[in-house]
Amino acid sequence: MSVPALELSGISKRFGPVVACDGVDLTVAAGEIHGLLGENGAGKSTLMRILLGLVRKDAGTVALGGEPVAIDDPQTAARLGLGMVHQHFSLIEPLTVWENVVLGDTGRVDRRRARADVERVASGYGLPVDPDARVADLSPGLRQRVELVKCLRRDPSVLILDEPTSVLTQAESAELFAVLRTLVRTRGRAVVLISHKLGEITDATDRVTVLRRGRVRFRAATAATSPAELAREMVGRDVSLLTGATTRATTGATTEASTEATTEATTGPTTGPTPASTVGPATASLIESRPRNPGQALRLRGLTAPGIGPVDLDVAPGEIVGVYGVEGNGQSELGRVLAGLLTPDRGTVEARGLGMIPEDRHHCGLVPDLSVTDNLLMKSVGTFSNRLGLLDRRAMRRRAQRLIDEFGIVTPSPDTPVRRLSGGNQQRVVLARELSSQPEVLVAARPTHGLDVGATEEMYERLRRAARDGVGVLLVSTELEEVMALASRIVVLSRGRVTGELTTAEATTERLGLLLGGLAA
């Protein structure tokens, strides 16, 4: 093989007792898209943060184009041609596209040149974006395009993307992969792609490396492996999401027609297979959602807030209702209203015992400096005071340890500040707290976003179990496969309004597509 674009050898990093990277070797050739996989906490982000000068390694070497390099800070990384598109955007909303693109440049800012640069990169890669548009007005897909343009403007020799498609529509994801192909094929650059979506990895990459508990567990040419094998190597067992399961959709919930634009209402049980043509093998629906109590667990009437409404919606106890739509069409706003983060202008929300898995878990779901225990038990802390009114810390710790074990949260101890956990493990803390607080209705906003395949499978099972136990679940998702796998009814949001509702059995890609476009299906 010719000299690799990037060569990491024997990289190790410990955080106290936690070994995040343990002698990792990773080689990426020029002209290659390399998939980096691993379950939550496997060490992927740490490895990339070391490469970008954001974390100092304990051992190992980095070579670029065959030359050993020392990367002690992000400026050096950028100068050496390393670029990264982060999972969480770093754009400043009130600024324009070109202002964001030059942010971080040193020296005098030349407006004309900056605008020309944006246009040059945008047209060179087929990523059209208006340099004078305000970022606040852009959809998530366009924002990511700006991030990408900002990165490509520096013509990086190695580009790292951390879960880049989580906010993209399918069409936008396809566009992104076309850009990456151009980058590697015609310009000989190297790309490292971190993703939990295995289909994406097998479609888009040339080679893959799987990390498990900080070590390289598996390497392969992508063509020689499969999503099922990758999942097994990641989590150490077969993952049924990928191997297919029985397909049975049973809707027992009785609901009323829910909006003025509703096309169909579900009445009585509907049985039938999920239309196989619309979804892959990961979408088997095994919901048996039967209302235990009369009345609704969640009832929205005329709910109107900036970006949504009016929305009317009911969730019966024991039912999983999916709210599906393309990113930027009001799901986030709906989730934020239900989480109490956005004040509605009008309308009512009636809910009994609301549990909330917020979309932006890092900011709204956790207090980063508090321990895992405190984050897990903050909703039930009152039950841990003793006769003197003091908190029984030992009992809290025991309870927290049980939840840590049950939800497979990887943490050095229950006392560790939650900000030290990997992204996926932070999410598990939120899930464990909300699911264990015995809600009557659970709003799950993109619950598997950022979770590895094993954790996704567990999450599906937990939501199904919650519904079987009588909890009404409102699943807000941009993933078609996810709503098809879990929900018995699908409510489609387009431009903030409910454009229709279908049972999972009735839902086909075509009908959903029409509703997404704001047309009756």
Ligand SMILES: Nc1ncnc2c1ncn2[C@@H]1O[C@H](COP(=O)(O)OP(=O)(O)OP(=O)(O)O)[C@@H](O)[C@H]1O
């Ligand atoms: N600053 C830190 N302090 C202490 N521990 C840390 C720190 N950063 C990472 N870790 C630990 O290192 C391990 C690897 O974390 P890392 O974020 O690299 O995983 P990951 O593979 O990117 O996971 P995910 O898919 O969940 O994002 C985890 O156990 C995490 O808790």
